[in-house]
Amino acid sequence: xxxxxxxxxxxxxxxxxxxxxxxxxxxxxxxxxxxxxxxxxxxxxxxxxxxxxxxxxxxxxxxxxxxxxxxxxxxxxxxxxxxxxxxxxxxxxxxxxxxx
Numbered sequence: 001x002x003x004x005x006x007x008x009x010x011x012x013x014x015x016x017x018x019x020x021x022x023x024x025x026x027x028x029x030x031x032x033x034x035x036x037x038x039x040x041x042x043x044x045x046x047x048x049x050x051x052x053x054x055x056x057x058x059x060x061x062x063x064x065x066x067x068x069x070x071x072x073x074x075x076x077x078x079x080x081x082x083x084x085x086x087x088x089x090x091x092x093x094x095x096x097x098x099x100x
Contacts, residue, residue: 001056001057001058002056002057002058002059002085003038003054003055003056003085003086003087003088004054004055004056004057004060004063004083004084004085004086005052005053005054005083005084005085005086006052006053006054006055006063006067006081006082006083006084007043007050007051007052007053007080007081007082008050008051008053008072008073008078008080008081009048009049009050009078009079009080009081010048010049010050010051010072010077010078010079011076011077011078011079013076013077016075016076016077017072017077020071020072020075020077021072023071024070024071024072027069027070027071028040028053028070031055031066035056036055036056036057036062036066037053037054037055037066038054038055038056039053039054040052040053040054050078053067054086060083060085063083064083067081067083
C-alpha cells in the first residue's frame with residue numbers, strides 16, 4: 001500500500017479544538033485499529049499548531065475521504081490540509097513501515 005503524509009494547520013480557536021479533541025482522537029484511534037493510520041502527532045511552530053498524520057491507502061482519494069470525516073476537519077478547526085504521497089527511505093522505522 002502507498003503511504004501518505006498529511007499535515008494539518010489548526011486555527012486559533014483552541015476552545016473548539018479542546019472541545020472536539022476527544023472525538024478527534026476516538027476517530028483517529030478507529031483508523032489505527034483498521035490499520036489505515038500508522039502514526040499521528042501534534043506539530044508546534046512559532047505562533048501556529050497543527051498535526052502530522054501518516055496513512056496507508058490504495059490511493060489519495062481514500063486518504064482525503066478519511067481526513068474529511070475527521071471531527072477536527074468537520075468542526076472547521078483546520079485552516080489548511082496537505083496530503084502528499086510519502087516514501088519512507090531511511091531511519092529506524094523504515095522496516096516496520098515496509099511490512100505494513
